[in-house]
Amino acid sequence: MQRxxxxxxxxxxxxxxxxxxxxxxxxxxxxxxSFSLMTGNEADGYQLTWHFQNYTDALSTYWPQFLRSLExxxxxxxxxxxxxxxxxxxxxxxxxxxxxxxxxLVLLPFFVSFVLRTISWQFFLSDNGLLLSPLKSMGLVxxxxxxxxxxxxxxxxxxxxxxxxxxxxxxxALERVDPRVVEASSDLYAGRIATFTKVxxxxxxxxxxxxxxxxxxxxxxxxxxxxxxxxxxxxxxxSIIQDQALHVRDYPTAxxxxxxxxxxxxxxxxxYARALxxxxxxxxxxx
Amino acid sequence: MSTLTPQAPVKAQxxxxxxxxxxxFGYTWAVIIWLCLPIGVMILxxxxxxxxxxxxxxxxxxxxxxQHAFALxxxxxxxxxxxxxxxxxxVLATALGTLIGLALGRYRFKGQGFTNxxxxxxxSSPEIVMGMSLLAFFVQLGFPLGYVTIIIAHVxxxxxxxxxxxxxxxxxxxxxxxxxxxxxxxxxxTTFRLVTLPMIMPGVTAGALLSFxxxxxxxxxxxxxxxxxxxxxxxxxxxxxxGGIPAQVNVMGTFIFVGGLLLAAINALASRRRDA
Amino acid sequence: MNEFDPAFLRxxxxxxxxxxxxAGLVGAGAALAACGVKGAKVSPAKADDVAKFWAGKKQxxxxxxxxxxxxxxxxxxxxxxxxxxxxxxxxxxxxxTDDPTWYGKIQPQLAAGQPIGYDLMVVTDGIELNKLVQxxxxxxxxxxxxxxxxxxxxxxxxxxxxxxxxxxxxxYATGYTGIGxxxxxxxxxxxxxxxxxxxxxxxxxxxxxxxxxxxNFGMLLNGVNPETSTEADWKKAAATLQAQKxxxxxxxxxxxxxxxxxxxxxxxxxxSGDIFQENLSNGSNLQFVVPSEGGTIWTDNMMIPKTAPNxxxxxxxxxxxxxxxxxxxxxxxxxxxxxxxAVKAQLLKDAQTASKSDAATFTTMASSPLVFxxxxxxxxxxxxxxxxxxxxxKIYQDLFxxxxxx
Numbered sequence: 001m002q003r004x005x006x007x008x009x010x011x012x013x014x015x016x017x018x019x020x021x022x023x024x025x026x027x028x029x030x031x032x033x034s035f036s037l038m039t040g041n042e043a044d045g046y047q048l049t050w051h052f053q054n055y056t057d058a059l060s061t062y063w064p065q066f067l068r069s070l071e072x073x074x075x076x077x078x079x080x081x082x083x084x085x086x087x088x089x090x091x092x093x094x095x096x097x098x099x100x101x102x103x104x105l106v107l108l109p110f111f112v113s114f115v116l117r118t119i120s121w122q123f124f125l126s127d128n129g130l131l132l133s134p135l136k137s138m139g140l141v142x143x144x145x146x147x148x149x150x151x152x153x154x155x156x157x158x159x160x161x162x163x164x165x166x167x168x169x170x171x172x173a174l175e176r177v178d179p180r181v182v183e184a185s186s187d188l189y190a191g192r193i194a195t196f197t198k199v200x201x202x203x204x205x206x207x208x209x210x211x212x213x214x215x216x217x218x219x220x221x222x223x224x225x226x227x228x229x230x231x232x233x234x235x236x237x238x239s240i241i242q243d244q245a246l247h248v249r250d251y252p253t254a255x256x257x258x259x260x261x262x263x264x265x266x267x268x269x270x271x272y273a274r275a276l277x278x279x280x281x282x283x284x285x286x287x
Numbered sequence: 288m289s290t291l292t293p294q295a296p297v298k299a300q301x302x303x304x305x306x307x308x309x310x311x312f313g314y315t316w317a318v319i320i321w322l323c324l325p326i327g328v329m330i331l332x333x334x335x336x337x338x339x340x341x342x343x344x345x346x347x348x349x350x351x352x353x354q355h356a357f358a359l360x361x362x363x364x365x366x367x368x369x370x371x372x373x374x375x376x377x378v379l380a381t382a383l384g385t386l387i388g389l390a391l392g393r394y395r396f397k398g399q400g401f402t403n404x405x406x407x408x409x410x411s412s413p414e415i416v417m418g419m420s421l422l423a424f425f426v427q428l429g430f431p432l433g434y435v436t437i438i439i440a441h442v443x444x445x446x447x448x449x450x451x452x453x454x455x456x457x458x459x460x461x462x463x464x465x466x467x468x469x470x471x472x473x474x475x476x477t478t479f480r481l482v483t484l485p486m487i488m489p490g491v492t493a494g495a496l497l498s499f500x501x502x503x504x505x506x507x508x509x510x511x512x513x514x515x516x517x518x519x520x521x522x523x524x525x526x527x528x529x530g531g532i533p534a535q536v537n538v539m540g541t542f543i544f545v546g547g548l549l550l551a552a553i554n555a556l557a558s559r560r561r562d563a
Numbered sequence: 564m565n566e567f568d569p570a571f572l573r574x575x576x577x578x579x580x581x582x583x584x585x586a587g588l589v590g591a592g593a594a595l596a597a598c599g600v601k602g603a604k605v606s607p608a609k610a611d612d613v614a615k616f617w618a619g620k621k622q623x624x625x626x627x628x629x630x631x632x633x634x635x636x637x638x639x640x641x642x643x644x645x646x647x648x649x650x651x652x653x654x655x656x657x658x659x660t661d662d663p664t665w666y667g668k669i670q671p672q673l674a675a676g677q678p679i680g681y682d683l684m685v686v687t688d689g690i691e692l693n694k695l696v697q698x699x700x701x702x703x704x705x706x707x708x709x710x711x712x713x714x715x716x717x718x719x720x721x722x723x724x725x726x727x728x729x730x731x732x733x734x735y736a737t738g739y740t741g742i743g744x745x746x747x748x749x750x751x752x753x754x755x756x757x758x759x760x761x762x763x764x765x766x767x768x769x770x771x772x773x774x775x776x777x778x779n780f781g782m783l784l785n786g787v788n789p790e791t792s793t794e795a796d797w798k799k800a801a802a803t804l805q806a807q808k809x810x811x812x813x814x815x816x817x818x819x820x821x822x823x824x825x826x827x828x829x830x831x832x833x834x835s836g837d838i839f840q841e842n843l844s845n846g847s848n849l850q851f852v853v854p855s856e857g858g859t860i861w862t863d864n865m866m867i868p869k870t871a872p873n874x875x876x877x878x879x880x881x882x883x884x885x886x887x888x889x890x891x892x893x894x895x896x897x898x899x900x901x902x903x904x905a906v907k908a909q910l911l912k913d914a915q916t917a918s919k920s921d922a923a924t925f926t927t928m929a930s931s932p933l934v935f936x937x938x939x940x941x942x943x944x945x946x947x948x949x950x951x952x953x954x955x956x957k958i959y960q961d962l963f964x965x966x967x968x969x
Contacts, residue, residue, distance in 0.1 A: 013390035014402060017383035017446050024443040025409050025417075028424035032416075035423045041953040042670070043698070065968070087318055090311040104551055105319045111547035112326050114504050115523045116540050119532070120325030127827045144766055148827060149813050163322065213411055221413030224506065228527070231813050235968035238415045238507075243968065245419055245511070247663035248960045249670070251426075258419040262412060269411060339844025340633050343821040346845075359637055361657045429675040432668065514668050515629065515680045517658045525660035528816040529632040 029262075036255035046251065054256040062240050062257060066264075069237040072151070073220025076158035080166045080215050081208065083159070088170035088207070089200075092177070099175075106167050109160075118157055118228045125153055125229070149231025157225035162218060166211035173207025174200070209273070217265055237261060326544060333537035340531040352534035356542075359535045365522035366539055372434065372518060373503040376441035381495040383442070384449025388490070389483075391450065392457025409447040417444060418511030425512065432514025440512045441505065445498030452497065456490025503543075613703045617874070625652050626876040629665075629681040631863065632657045634736075636896040644892075645883050651876045659685065661773070661816070666691040673700040673868060682871035683880060685735045685863050688725040689775050689947045690956055692732070692864065701731040702867040708878050709733070711885035720902035723862060724790070724946060732864035733881060736836075736899035739936070739944050740776055740859035743833025743851050745823050756784045756854045759830060765810040769822065769831025772814040774963040775947045776859060777804060780832060781963075782948075783856040789948045794958060797948075801962040814967035823849055835933045836899040843898075843924065851933060853940055860944035863899075895925060898934055907935055 036054055040046035059066070091102045109117055124130050125147045135141045147153050177200055185195040223238030230236075237257065244254035332342055336349035357363050391402065421440050425432060464486070468478045484491075506520040513521060519539070526532045628642075634657060635641065642653040659665045665686065669679040673695075686692050695701050706713065712733055720734045744753050748767070751758075759768055759780070771777050779789045781800030792800075812828060813819075820841040822828040838851040865884070867877045883889055885902070891909035894901045907929050914925040928934050936944075950956045 007396075010390035010394035010396040010399075013386040017387040017450065018402065018405075020383055020443060020446065021405055021409060024421065024424075024439050025412075026405070028417075028420035031424040031427055032420035035427075041957070042694075043953045061965075083318060086311055087315045090308075090315050094308055094311065100555065102315065102319075104555075106322065108319075109322050109326065110500060110504070111544045112329055112540055113520055113523060113543075115506055115520050115527065116329055116532075116536070117325045119523075119527050120328040122821075123328050124324065126822075126825050128825055146766065146812075146827070160322070160325075163318075217411050217413055221415050223415065224524070232808060232811055232967060233969055238413075239968055241415050241419060242510075243964060245422060246667040248957070248964065249663075249667055250957070251423060254419055255423055258416045262416040265411070265413060266408065337844060339840055341820060341841055341844040344824065344845050360639075360655070361632075364656065426671050429671070431672050431675070431677050433680070514672065515658055517656070525658075526632055527818060528660050529818070531633055533637075 032255045032258055035251050036259050038252050040252075042249055051252070054252045055260065058253050058256045059260065062237065065235055065237045065240050066260070068234070069220045069261075070264075072155055072158060072226075072234075072236060073216045075155045076162060076219040077166075077212055077216045079155070079159045080163050081170075081211060084163055084167040084170055084211070085208075088167050088174050092171055092174035093179075103168075103171060107164050110164060114161060115224060115228075118161065118225055121153070121157055121160070121229060122148060125156075148229060149234070151230075151234055153229040154226050154234045154236075157229045158219045158222060161222075161225065162215045165214040165218070169210035169214060170204065170207040173204040173210075177203045212272075213269055217269075220265065221261060329537050330541050330544070333534055333541050335534060337534070340533065342532060342534050342537070352538050356535060356538045359533055361517070362519075362522065362533065362535050362539060365517045365519045368434070368516055369503050369519040372437050372441060373499050376438045376445065376502050377495055377499040379438070379442045380445040380498045381449050381491060384446040384494055384498070385453050385487070385491050387446070387450040388453025388494070389457055389487070392454040392460075406447040406450055409444060410451070412444075414444075414505075414507040418508040421508070422511045432512060433516050436512045436514065437509055437516060437518070440508050441498075441502045444505075444508065445501050448497050448501065449491075449494030452494035453487055453490040456487050456493075460486055613705050616702055616869075617705045620875050622651070622875045622879070623873045624650060624876065625654070626683060626873050626880055627654045627656075627681045628877075628880065629656055629658050629684040630735075631659045631685055634685070634863075634897055635893065641884065641889050641892050642880075644889065645880060649879060649883075651879065653880065656681075662687050662689060662691040666694065669868070670694075670700075673870060674698070676870060678870045678872055679868055681868065682873040682877040683865060683867055685865055686732075688723070688862050688864065690950055692725060692866075693950065695866070696726065696731055700869055702869045702871065702874050703730055704733070704867070704881075705878065708875075709882045709885070711882045715885050715887055715890070715903045715905060717902055717904040719941065720862070725862075726864070732866040733885075734862045734902040735865045735884065736893070736897060737860065737862045737902060738835045738899045739853065740771070740779070740832060740834055740861065741851055741853040742830065743819070743823055743838045743849055744830040745826065745828075745847070745849055747848075748826060748829040753830065753850070753852055754855050756780055756856045759832070760784070760807050760810075762810055764830050766812050767827075767829035768807075768811050769813050769815045769819050769828040770804070770807070770811050770967075771832045772816055772967045774960055774967075776832060777814070777966065778948060778959065778963045779859045779945065780804075783854070783858075783945065786856070788857075788945055789859075790946045792948055794955075797959055797962050801966065804963070804966050808966060808969065820849075823847075836897060839898040839928075839931065839933045853936075853943055855943075857943050857945050860941070860946060894934065895921075895928070898928065900934060900936060 034048055035046070037048060037050050037052065038046040039049045039051045039054075087106065091099055091106075095102050125132070127146045127148070128136075132141065132145065132147065136143060136145070147156075181199060181203070182195060185199045186192075190198060220236075221238050223236050223242060226234050226236040226239060241254050241257050241261070244250045244257065331345075333352055334348050334350065335342055335345055336347040336351070337344070338346075387402070387406070390396070391399065391406075417440070421436070421443075425436055430436065460483075465478055465482050468482045469475075473481065504520060505518075506524055509518050510521055510524070517525070523532060523536055526536065635655070639653075639655055642655055646652055665684075669684075672679045686695065706729070712729075716733070720737065722728060723734075726732045742753055742756070742759060749764075758764075759770070770780070778797065778800055781804040782789045782792055782796055785796070785799055785803060787796045787800070813822070815822070815828075815831060817834070817837065819828060819831050819833065820837050823831060823833070824841060824845050824847045833851060835851055838849050841847055842849055865881045867874050867881075871877060884893065887903055887905045887909050890901050890903040891906045891913060894906050895910065895913065910925045910929040914922040914929075917925060932940060948959065950959055
């Protein structure tokens with residue numbers, strides 16, 4: 001009896017939350033899949049006709065936006081890693097007693113609404129704004145040079161908004177590196193660079209992995225930055241999905257695009273994890 | 288975490304040592320300032336003495352928006368909606384997520400891999416896809432969109448965050464303490480309440496804070512599932528599309544920001560006292 | 564990756580039985596399909612519809628009102644007056660930011676016959692209003708109760724083509740779409756849509772993102788009246804606009820006024836009331852013109868969803884907005900074209916009692932062609948494209964949506 005109870009315990013614990021996820025995560029995903037294979041319109045209703053053409057139509061029309069989203073996501077992620085690694089490193093190894101204070105400072109933007117933060121950049125980046133106006137009067141850039149409504153503005157916005165998502169897992173991974181291992185490395189006459197490339201960096205890889213996922217997935221599917229900071233040639237796939245769903249109300253196209261996006265990202269993550277052989281993504285991702 | 292795994296103590300190093308350290312120190316501060324720039328703009332424009340409806344150019348300093356901080360019912364209502372939704376969904380997500388976290392951290396069972404996979408998928412699923420699939424789901428059921436659907440969605444995407452945070456806490460726990468409690472005659476529930484729960488509490492709190500933060504700032508999923516309910520982020524996004532964000536939004540944003548700072552400060556002080 | 568059970572993934576993708584099971588699930592998902600998304604077309608309103616709808620409806624003392632953002636003064640003075648005079652409380656929310664999104668949000672409830680949470684809403688003429696009418700989502704208005712409207716509404720605002728006889732809607736405010744520019748940067752008089760296509764403004768041109776607005780300007784440039792346009796005209800207009808795309812800086816929502824003032828944009832499609840407001844807010848000197856090819860006239864309309872729980876109260880509020888003093892109050896704040904011509908005289912009257920700065924504003928307003936367009940200007944304005952069915956709408960959207968989201 002005792003043993004049976006112990007055996008069933010985890011299932012009881014999982015049941016309520018698991019049901020919630022089953023009903024409101026798994027079933028909707030299935031609903032989405034089914035919608036993406038339907039034909040019809042809102043006047044006549046929708047029928048499941050296994051219309052796989054929704055996918056080919058959507059992809060042939062919107063592949064540039066897909067590609068662009070992946071590119072922007074990748075750019076923001078690479079920039080993000082490059083920008084945050086030194087910070088995470090410094091806080092983890094040199095932060096001393098102030099570690100949590102610095103970490104907190106990096107997370108400060110999270111206390112301000114995401115949309116408000118993004119809008120604020122318009123103020124800095126505008127053609128005659130704080131950044132460009134001095135550059136223009138010094139003649140460093142031409143008069144019609146602009147940043148808003150360009151790829152640069154969008155990638156910058158994405159990098160900015162998701163940077164804390166990278167710093168955090170990187171910090172956690174670096175902080176876990178036992179200083180005694182680092183000491184041992186220098187005792188064995190490894191230089192600072194060798195200690196970093198041979199010891200510290202490999203040990204921090206799980207953090208890099210988590211950071212990449214935590215950054216790439218939301219950045220590639222974001223559309224707020226592109227809408228607020230971008231121009232006509234910066235539209236990302238998220239905008240298209242939103243327009244198709246809420247504006248044009250073409251549910252089959254919107255769901256087909258969503259399915260491709262989700263499938264693509266999941267497969268990407270899976271392959272990436274395989275290639276890196278990282279363990280325990282979940283844990284790293286959550287920190 | 289560092290408090291639990293024994294490590295050699297790291298001495299606080301002042302940035303006067305090597306050149307590299309000093310560069311890193313300056314760099315870290317540069318990035319922190321960069322991160323804070325938009326916050327500065329938000330706070331500044333809460334003091335802008337503008338007229339009409341476009342708060343976009345600096346005209347001079349005023350406190351009038353603070354005197355009339357709650358003069359715009361739409362903004363107040365949106366803020367209220369956001370708070371209600373965040374509180375309810377945090378409570379639910381924390382309860383459900385903690386149970387899953389306990390199960391995942393404590394037991395080995397059949398279906399564990401699948402449970403982990405679902406958690407992982409829920410965490411890494413793009414928001415736009417979640418929003419889209421929930422909308423398709425509710426529309427097909429003919430379920431009216433509103434507070435209930437927003438809360439359902441928020442619980443759905445934050446409970447996995449709680450579960451994962453609690454799970455990692457549970458993994459670090461020493462089971463012998465609980466066994467000792469049982470040996471001393473404590474029942475299952477008493478052990479859980481008096482021993483397990485206090486031990487996992489830091490994980491639970493962290494998970495709850497995380498889900499509150501995610502919920503109150505969520506725009507994408509909320510926009511799909513909100514129907515005619517307007518939350519703070521949805522309101523701001525709409526207002527910016529309409530061309531004018533009234534200063535009260537900046538004031539409210541500043542309040543949240545300062546509130547967050549205070550909470551963090553209290554938390555830091557409390558933990559310092561605990562450590563002392 | 565030891566956290567994942569790879570067998571699970573393999574199971575989904577390779578195991579035929581699992582695949583079939585997944586397929587079954589998809590089918591089950593489809594079987595869920597309720598009437599949630601289907602809006603059946605209804606026959607045109609019949610004479611006794613009005614009597615049928617209003618029979619037995621009573622005043623409940625409350626109304627929920629959904630409006631566009633910044634479409635009334637911050638204190639909601641007209642509504643306070645309404646409550647104090649009638650005892651009917653108003654829950655006013657500015658929740659509408661654009662028509663398609665609003666329609667997308669309320670449509671599932673309307674299709675399911677549920678209340679949307681509002682008894683009164685404001686929707687622009689165009690695709691969404693057409694659909695609301697076609698699918699029978701709106702309550703037919705009882706004109707016996709709209710006495711102020713009958714007495715005070717201007718002839719131009721009664722009987723507009725999108726809702727002949729005001730069966731389902733009456734105007735809240737009217738505005739028009741023309742060209743806004745900043746004379747600080749644009750050193751020539753602007754008179755024509757052609758100037759939005761002038762390469763010398765490359766990178767400083769704004770066009771509207773809204774497909775109906777955008778399409779209209781393409782057609783007007785090609786000498787086509789949008790209201791009577793055909794699919795061939797749309798295709799041509801879309802090609803014209805695609806060719807313009809390389810010199811366009813941004814396809815804008817309503818956030819262009821800021822950009823126009825600070826020089827990010829020099830010349831852009833614009834709405835009349837916005838330019839007036841921006842000049843008032845920031846002391847800028849932006850100009851607005853209706854181009855020689857014609858501009859677009861649009862009307863934001865008040866209407867009652869069929870499922871509204873308090874239609875009588877809503878109808879009373881609608882009529883209240885047609886009292887001359889209330890109409891003037893609204894115009895003084897929002898600066899769009901009122902549907903009550905007598906507002907002009909009322910503005911000058913209000914100016915005598917108002918504070919000095921308000922008085923100046925009211926006088927400017929009364930003489931402003933932005934608020935009171937001349938007959939010649941009105942004659943040069945065109946309505947939106949008429950899209951009779953979802954098929955036509957899809958064709959139209961697929962032509963013009965890709966322009967702004969390339």
